Amino acid sequence: MTPLYSRVAFIGLGLIASSMAHAMRRAGLASAMTGTARSAETRIIAREMGLVDEVCDTAADAVEGADLVVLCVPVGAMDEIAREIAPHLAEGATVTDVGSVKQAVIDAVAPHLPDHVHFIPGHPLAGTEHSGPRSGFAELFQNRWCILTPSEGHDPAALDRLSRLWKGMGASVDLMDAPHHDLVLAVTSHTPHLIAYTMVGVADDLRRVTDSEVIKYSAAGFRDFTRIAASDPTMWRDVFLTNKEATLEILGRFTEELFALQRAIRRGDGAHLHDYFTRTRAIRRGIIEAGQDTDAPDFGRIKS
Amino acid sequence: MTPLYSRVAFIGLGLIASSMAHAMRRAGLASAMTGTARSAETRIIAREMGLVDEVCDTAADAVEGADLVVLCVPVGAMDEIAREIAPHLAEGATVTDVGSVKQAVIDAVAPHLPDHVHFIPGHPLAGTEHSGPRSGFAELFQNRWCILTPSEGHDPAALDRLSRLWKGMGASVDLMDAPHHDLVLAVTSHTPHLIAYTMVGVADDLRRVTDSEVIKYSAAGFRDFTRIAASDPTMWRDVFLTNKEATLEILGRFTEELFALQRAIRRGDGAHLHDYFTRTRAIRRGIIEAGQDTDAPDFGRIKS
Numbered sequence: 001m002t003p004l005y006s007r008v009a010f011i012g013l014g015l016i017a018s019s020m021a022h023a024m025r026r027a028g029l030a031s032a033m034t035g036t037a038r039s040a041e042t043r044i045i046a047r048e049m050g051l052v053d054e055v056c057d058t059a060a061d062a063v064e065g066a067d068l069v070v071l072c073v074p075v076g077a078m079d080e081i082a083r084e085i086a087p088h089l090a091e092g093a094t095v096t097d098v099g100s101v102k103q104a105v106i107d108a109v110a111p112h113l114p115d116h117v118h119f120i121p122g123h124p125l126a127g128t129e130h131s132g133p134r135s136g137f138a139e140l141f142q143n144r145w146c147i148l149t150p151s152e153g154h155d156p157a158a159l160d161r162l163s164r165l166w167k168g169m170g171a172s173v174d175l176m177d178a179p180h181h182d183l184v185l186a187v188t189s190h191t192p193h194l195i196a197y198t199m200v201g202v203a204d205d206l207r208r209v210t211d212s213e214v215i216k217y218s219a220a221g222f223r224d225f226t227r228i229a230a231s232d233p234t235m236w237r238d239v240f241l242t243n244k245e246a247t248l249e250i251l252g253r254f255t256e257e258l259f260a261l262q263r264a265i266r267r268g269d270g271a272h273l274h275d276y277f278t279r280t281r282a283i284r285r286g287i288i289e290a291g292q293d294t295d296a297p298d299f300g301r302i303k304s
Numbered sequence: 305m306t307p308l309y310s311r312v313a314f315i316g317l318g319l320i321a322s323s324m325a326h327a328m329r330r331a332g333l334a335s336a337m338t339g340t341a342r343s344a345e346t347r348i349i350a351r352e353m354g355l356v357d358e359v360c361d362t363a364a365d366a367v368e369g370a371d372l373v374v375l376c377v378p379v380g381a382m383d384e385i386a387r388e389i390a391p392h393l394a395e396g397a398t399v400t401d402v403g404s405v406k407q408a409v410i411d412a413v414a415p416h417l418p419d420h421v422h423f424i425p426g427h428p429l430a431g432t433e434h435s436g437p438r439s440g441f442a443e444l445f446q447n448r449w450c451i452l453t454p455s456e457g458h459d460p461a462a463l464d465r466l467s468r469l470w471k472g473m474g475a476s477v478d479l480m481d482a483p484h485h486d487l488v489l490a491v492t493s494h495t496p497h498l499i500a501y502t503m504v505g506v507a508d509d510l511r512r513v514t515d516s517e518v519i520k521y522s523a524a525g526f527r528d529f530t531r532i533a534a535s536d537p538t539m540w541r542d543v544f545l546t547n548k549e550a551t552l553e554i555l556g557r558f559t560e561e562l563f564a565l566q567r568a569i570r571r572g573d574g575a576h577l578h579d580y581f582t583r584t585r586a587i588r589r590g591i592i593e594a595g596q597d598t599d600a601p602d603f604g605r606i607k608s
Contacts, residue, residue: 076574125521129588145521174520184517187507188526194569195499196525198562200584202554203491205561213488215590217429217449221500222492223591224528230588233581240569240577250506251566255559257509258502262555265498265544270380273544277537280504284433284534286519287527 003031004165005068010035011059011081012072013046014232015127016098018136020070021051023169026138036062037133038073046133060088068165071097071109076238079108086112094118094158100185100235102149102178104242110151118158121149123181124171125189129230142170149178186246190239191254194247196228197236307335308469309372314339315363315385316376317350318536319431320402322440324374325355327473330442340366341437342377350437364392372469375401375413380542383412390416398422398462404489404539406453406482408546414455422462425453427485428475429493433534446474453482490550494543495558498551500532501540 008030010017017035024030033052036059037043047055056062063069063085073081078099089095095117099105102121113119126144128135146166150159163173176184203214203222218226240247264272312334314321321339328334337356340363341347351359360366367373367389377385382403393399399421403409406425417423430448432439450470454463467477480488507518507526522530544551568576 125523144523147521184521187510188518188521190525191506192503192525192529194565195503195562197581197584198558198565199496199499200587201580202495202557202561204583204587205557206491206554212590212594214492215587215594217451217488217492218591218594219429219448221496221532224532225496226584226588226591228525228528229581229584231581233578233585236581237574237577241572241574244569244572247569248566250510251562253506253509254502255562257506258499258555258559261498261502262552265548265551268545268548270541270545273541274537276505277501277533277535277540279508280501280530280533281537283504283508283519284530286516287522287530290516290519290522 002028004029004161004168005066006031007066008033008068008070009062009066010052010070010072011062011085012074012077013037013042013051013055013133014072015131015135015140016124017070017072018046018051018133019126019138019140020072020098020136020169022136022138023141024165027168029165029168030068034062034066038077042133049133051133051136059084063088063090063093065090067093068162069093069095071095071099071105074234074238075099075101075104075108075242076234078105079112082109082112086114089114089117091116092118094120094162096120096122096148096162098122098124100189100239101243102147102181106149106151106178118155119151120154120159120162121178122162122166123147123149123185124166126171127231129227131232131235139170141166144171145174146171147174147176147181149176149181182243183246186243186250190243190247191250193228193231193236194240194251195254196225199225200229306332308333308465308472309370310335311370312337312372312374313366313370314356314374314376315366315389316378316381317341317346317355317359317437318376319435319439319444320428321374321376322350322355322437323430323442323444324376324402324440324473326440326442327445328469331472333469333472334372338366338370342381346437353437355437355440363388367392367394367397369394371397372466373397373399375399375403375409378538378542379403379405379408379412379546380538382409383416386413386416390418393418393421395420396422398424398466400424400426400452400466402426402428404493404543405547406451406485410453410455410482422459423455424458424463424466425482426466426470427451427453427489428470430475431535433531435536435539443474445470448475449478450475451478451480451485453480453485486547487550490547490554494547494551495554497532497535497540498544498555499558500529503529504533 034054035052036056124146126140166173317339338358339356340360428450430444470477
């Protein structure tokens, strides 16, 4: 493939950035790649791995001459990074990000950027419970969605080029406005993660059920929660701090429903429980039909 | 393998019974197998499949001459089945079950059984989100736990024989008293299922986030919840009605923790969130070390 960008700069070298670097190299999407990370240890690992062509010590150095800058830092670090790189951005460069929240990133980044760059926020819906530069792999975005949230006055050519980059890495691209993105993700990702973290925390707290029993018998359902609850703590802290309103709203709905089911259990109202459990089954079928999972009977199985 | 039982009767022919029939046939654990189901349609399917040697129209017929009877019906149906089969049970037969709750099964079944049979309650920690006689497969119990909860005065030889049956199907066997089983499972299975059902129900209710968006972007975390929430509604209704006390207790702990995290989000207390999310990560490592999951980075991936 003809490279879409001549020089791509990654700010932050964790799971997403390292997966992008592998995917872009494999597909020949960038002529050159640079990168930087706040932690000296991460920079050393990335240099050892040859993850990108040049690992720079500062974000300002990394973005020099880049026609694409990808912000891959936790949402809470976006403001500081934007201030730092702004004076060093090349004329006509595209700046994008991979944050899980979009309005907060726009609020943190857009005010600092010069008029001569294109800012197109993005969010690839892909991840694993692992983090760091060694956790990336080229297939991470295969058959996944990447949501871009361009502003009203965006440059169509810059958007098209960035869309083709994501498609070149195997993803499908969708456009959305930032507040709607944040609400959809509060439902499909942020609240489920908080709930999983909570359930795992409860299990950890219980003294009568020893840790080893919880772990030993985890395949009965709990295991899927622990996988979710093993994700990067800093990233998730920032998600909840920056998508506060939508998360609290969905949490409110969640506890309301949970209390209704709890009351049904207490009262022995089997009909209420059965109706509820029947309704949720249909959603699962929709997901399988939409190609976002398979019907293989692997729940409770060791994955190989 | 020399057959452990000469005639095994399955009462109920769903996921667990059909998986047991496949596993026992493959390993040569039973000389003959009979079975029955309340639904005429299920009996017809089982006959067509040749799932067992003889599909009987009544539970009374099925248990005739059996030296092992396996109750594979929802927990709420155990009492009626026990009454029906009691007069027909062979001298010295073992009666077991596969219910997800143990004390309620003991309360429902034990009073009806004659003294000349051995009642050894059991619970294989294995399943998928599918149900019915066609959903079974011989590997379901491979590398899974089966918990047996024999009473104080149990017959050691009968327990040993049943344990060897489960091991012959690939499972590991653990012994536990029934109330402790019910508490452990409330933590590792029952409460996680209720929470997953709730979250999926909330998503289904939201009108601003359309169904199709929830499904389309499910891979961001929600998908794992829908898999859990697609399990058999009747079975789960009975679990919550019969393991009421333990489930309500764990739910109380859960909402207490959830409210603390919710308050941290509202107040912007990032340190609290970060500490909590760091702690839960360790549990995940324990599960991988215990061999109950792999470390493969497949979260958010299409499983093949």
